[in-house]
Amino acid sequence: MNNRRKFIISSLSGLAIAVLPKLTYASSNPDVVVIGAGAAGLAATSELIKNGKKVICLEASNRIGGRAYTDNEIFGEPYDLGALWLENGDTNPFKIYGEKNSKFNLYKERIEEMYAVYNGDKRTSQEDELWNLYDNTEAAIAKTRKDIAPIKVVPNQDQRWFDTVHTIIGPWQMGKDFSDFSCKDFNFDYEMPVSAPWHCKEGYGTLVLDMYKSVPVKLNTKVTEIDWGGAGVKVTTNNGVINAKKCIVTVSTGVLSSGQIIFKPKLNPEKEESFNKISMGHYNRITFKFKKLFKKKPKDYYLYYKIDSQNASSPEGFCTTIHPSDTKLCMCDPGGKFAFELAKSGEQESLNFALNELKKIFGNKIEKDLIKSHSVDWSNNPLFLGSWAAAEPGAFKYREILRNSVGDRIYFAGEATAKDWGTVAGAQNSGVLVANKIINI
Numbered sequence: 001m002n003n004r005r006k007f008i009i010s011s012l013s014g015l016a017i018a019v020l021p022k023l024t025y026a027s028s029n030p031d032v033v034v035i036g037a038g039a040a041g042l043a044a045t046s047e048l049i050k051n052g053k054k055v056i057c058l059e060a061s062n063r064i065g066g067r068a069y070t071d072n073e074i075f076g077e078p079y080d081l082g083a084l085w086l087e088n089g090d091t092n093p094f095k096i097y098g099e100k101n102s103k104f105n106l107y108k109e110r111i112e113e114m115y116a117v118y119n120g121d122k123r124t125s126q127e128d129e130l131w132n133l134y135d136n137t138e139a140a141i142a143k144t145r146k147d148i149a150p151i152k153v154v155p156n157q158d159q160r161w162f163d164t165v166h167t168i169i170g171p172w173q174m175g176k177d178f179s180d181f182s183c184k185d186f187n188f189d190y191e192m193p194v195s196a197p198w199h200c201k202e203g204y205g206t207l208v209l210d211m212y213k214s215v216p217v218k219l220n221t222k223v224t225e226i227d228w229g230g231a232g233v234k235v236t237t238n239n240g241v242i243n244a245k246k247c248i249v250t251v252s253t254g255v256l257s258s259g260q261i262i263f264k265p266k267l268n269p270e271k272e273e274s275f276n277k278i279s280m281g282h283y284n285r286i287t288f289k290f291k292k293l294f295k296k297k298p299k300d301y302y303l304y305y306k307i308d309s310q311n312a313s314s315p316e317g318f319c320t321t322i323h324p325s326d327t328k329l330c331m332c333d334p335g336g337k338f339a340f341e342l343a344k345s346g347e348q349e350s351l352n353f354a355l356n357e358l359k360k361i362f363g364n365k366i367e368k369d370l371i372k373s374h375s376v377d378w379s380n381n382p383l384f385l386g387s388w389a390a391a392e393p394g395a396f397k398y399r400e401i402l403r404n405s406v407g408d409r410i411y412f413a414g415e416a417t418a419k420d421w422g423t424v425a426g427a428q429n430s431g432v433l434v435a436n437k438i439i440n441i
């Protein structure tokens with residue numbers, strides 16, 4: 001996610017079922033229990049098994065992949081309900097895997113002039129004004145090394161494109177509004193190498209599933225308690241209790257802070273606080289398929305419009321991707337608190353809101369042109385409770401605290417613990433790193 005942020009800066013300013021195992025899981029007395037089968041849990045499980053550990057990976061839902069999820073039924077073509085951009089393509093392990101596998105069609109995103117800017121119902125000549133404001137806003141956040149909210153440092157808050165710029169840099173790139181994340185967190189990984197995002201025509205979720213198709217996972221198994229009072233861990237699930245030497249927790253910080261998994265004895269207060277302070281942002285997806293509208297637009301075409309929320313703390317709008325990953329879809333992605341509230345109001349409300357915004361630009365006639373619509377709510381799904389995590393203002397130190405293991409038997413992985421946080425590749429990397437820590441003990 002955050003790499004998409006950096007990529008934009010440089011470009012604009014200039015069900016599945018766990019497949020029958022080749023690897024097998026330890027059904028009793030495993031060395032390690034891995035909790036969650038998203039990118040982090042799958043990577044950790046795979047790494048541990050390859051290194052001779054007895055592992056069991058538990059997943060609460062009926063599919064693997066977590067927030068990387070491609071559906072092929074809803075629109076009759078690959079539709080990524082979660083992760084879409086293969087961030088940092090050059091080093092992204094899923095891109096590297098997909099390229100070696102002829103059943104996948106991958107390509108690097110083009111960047112030049114691949115967007116349109118609308119002011120109400122008109123293609124606008126105010127592009128320069130928008131991108132200058134974007135640059136100044138982004139620069140103000142980037143040079144702030146303090147652990148404070150961007151809203152305290154961004155200039156020109158009274159300018160007419162401010163709500164749009166806020167939406168792009170905050171909700172769309174961070175999943176959070178300018179008052180809800182830390183400038184220090186935003187800047188943290190700037191020294192990491194950055195490269196353009198790639199796309200997979202078959203869907204990012206499909207790619208993740210394929211890469212880990214031989215990893216055995218126990219589906220429909222929800223962990224409710226981790227008892228670490230003894231020498232190892234006793235993990236309680238809806239399908240019984242498993243004793244192991246260690247466990248790796250990869251569920252989102254939203255799930256951790258919700259108390260759905262009880263730790264016995266309680267974790268120390270600082271550790272518990274890290275679940276709240278590296279809190280989940282919100283980023284949901286409202287998708288349309290039109291017959292004619294956008295027919296002539298190229299793939300991965302972005303549409304920005306003048307969001308007029310009167311400087312609301314959470315702007316009421318979205319960024320739009322037309323024909324993402326060479327599909328015929330139009331994805332309207334709202335973020336931040338507004339996205340949370342909109343999703344809570346229900347699918348119909350979400351669809352109406354997004355369609356009305358598009359009507360303001362393209363006219364009421366687009367309703368007749370609409371083939372199908374769909375929206376997904378990650379914010380209120382109890383297995384995620386948000387999109388990805390970012391440090392709250394003043395809470396940057398909790399990233400490290402979140403990463404720390406407890407009692408040499410509870411380990412934490414997942415996107416929120418990753419250097420390249422908020423991404424699928426970061427989550428994968430965190431799983432590999434934690435598995436290797438355990439292997440090397």
Ligand SMILES: Cc1cc2nc3c(=O)[nH]c(=O)nc-3n(C[C@H](O)[C@H](O)[C@H](O)COP(=O)(O)OP(=O)(O)OC[C@H]3O[C@@H](n4cnc5c(N)ncnc54)[C@H](O)[C@@H]3O)c2cc1C
Nearest residue numbers: 036038039040060066067083084085223414415422423424
């Ligand atoms: C709409 C959206 C768009 C995104 N766009 C991008 C993008 O373009 N590019 C990108 O790189 N990243 C993107 N991201 C972020 C990316 O999807 C995540 O960072 C990444 O997939 C997280 O992987 P993970 O393994 O850490 O967690 P998850 O994928 O959340 O995996 C954790 C698993 O734990 C399971 N679980 C939860 N509770 C329990 C329990 N009690 N017991 C057992 N299992 C449990 C969950 O069902 C889940 O499968 C996006 C996310 C969203 C929501």
